[in-house]
Amino acid sequence: MKLPIYMDYHATTPVDPRVLEAMLPYFTQHFGNPASRNHAFGWEAEEAVETARKQVADLIGATAKEIIFTSGATEANNLAIKGAAEMYREKGNHVITCVTEHKAVIDTCKKLEKQGARVTYLPVQKDGRISLDELRAAITDKTILITIMTANNEIGVLQPVAEIGAIAKEKGILFHTDAVQAAGKVPFNVNEVKADLVSMSAHKMYGPKGVGALYVRRRNPRVLLAEQINGGGHERGMRSGTLNVPGIVGFGKAAELARTGMADESQRLRGLRDRLNEKLHKNLDEIYVNGSMEHRLPHSLNISFAYVEGESLLMGINDVAVSSGSACTSASLEPSYVLKALGAGDDLAHSSIRFGLGRWTTDEEVDYVVEKLTTVVRRLREMSPLYEMVKEGVDLTKMQWVAH
């Protein structure tokens, strides 16, 4: 077992050696520009791109023509939301999204608001999912887009996307879903979900950073987007710029490996994740899973360790790479807005740790992390004035704190 242990697969993933192998020839040997229509260098690059396009499409049940390559999911989210808002502005200017979306969606929606659009940010229930009734109630005759992520990056919770897609279809509204954390990890089919736009990222599925894709539906309905990057009309006029051929080839290979290995891998990871969860619960009291356990990515876990602050926890398990919702770990000193939306309270947001397991996680690593965490949590609780007060019978919710 190698230290440090990586258990932050939601943040990024290592490139699978098979993916790297597929990419390498496209740096130095087959280095052509796929837009070079007149010679073999261009043709072979184009062929490689089209193969990858099909591999990515197959992952989500789409056709190759419906895949647009981008520089990543942030760009894909921007293109989907801004592109749709611009293209359909005659139809309306209302967008519905959710408070727990990734910043790439939230900040894009805020930009639209500055430009005069109206955006509804649906709250989530304690389990982290939106209420379908609240979604219906939010729809107006000016609504042109619903954008709700398939799986949340912080808490791993799965939204009811098939039901959301059905509602959107019924009302004739476009449905975009940020599937970055879900694609390649759980089965996802654009027709079952009735999604019109889907964002994906290579580096979340053992592919390289710097490449992503946006699925844009071509039939029932044919979705149009106003391009956000101009300059040559590449990718069916939706995204100009020379294609990142090696990155795209890698993305395709990663998608293929994810699709073919998904059933076995998700089962293995679910077992490891459940092992981590059960052992932690056995060793420690007053720990809480954030968000639904039932509707969750198989490899994801987010736990708050009451009375212990997240950053000090991370310092104690310094040979394990995970992340925390604590304010102290963020550059902005604000606690995780996703955890706040669950209604847990800022103190539990400060005490949370996110675990993302992945392709190379082992039983041994899980057991090591459990032992390490148990020791550190116990030590920090001995040092915690909050734990002391609770043991003395003080009701912390009734305390009047002197904040500064």
Place this chain on the structure above:
Amino acid sequence: MAYSDKVIDHYENPRNVGSLPKDDANVGTGLVGAPECGDVMKLQVKVNPETGVIDDAKFKTFGCGSAIASSSLATEWLKGKTVEQALAIKNTDIVAELSLPPVKIHCSVLAEDAIKAAIADYKKKQSETKGEGAVAGEHAQPNA
């Protein structure tokens, strides 16, 4: 973020973790911060009433590595100082000693607040036993 060696040292080997008896007339308790902010420090001093010297100091902190280090350092500095010398400890001293980056300066401020709150509590207790009435001091109160 990179921690200074001193912060790591205080985190791995915190000085003076624990509690002094709250009801002891010569113990001052300061409880500052709030769980919602991610920082709560309890700092206690035991003062020799004749000499005015702090004989013992203990702390417990809910907070990041820098917060723990700031409060641990505070207890180290407090031992052996008089009450008035303790009040002269500035957060900037703590920042310098621990090489705290700008984003962690507020941890040192909270430690300074904790020192002042503990001393104020001690002084309040002293004046109450002497019957002079309460000395103003701001610190967290549990509702009775």
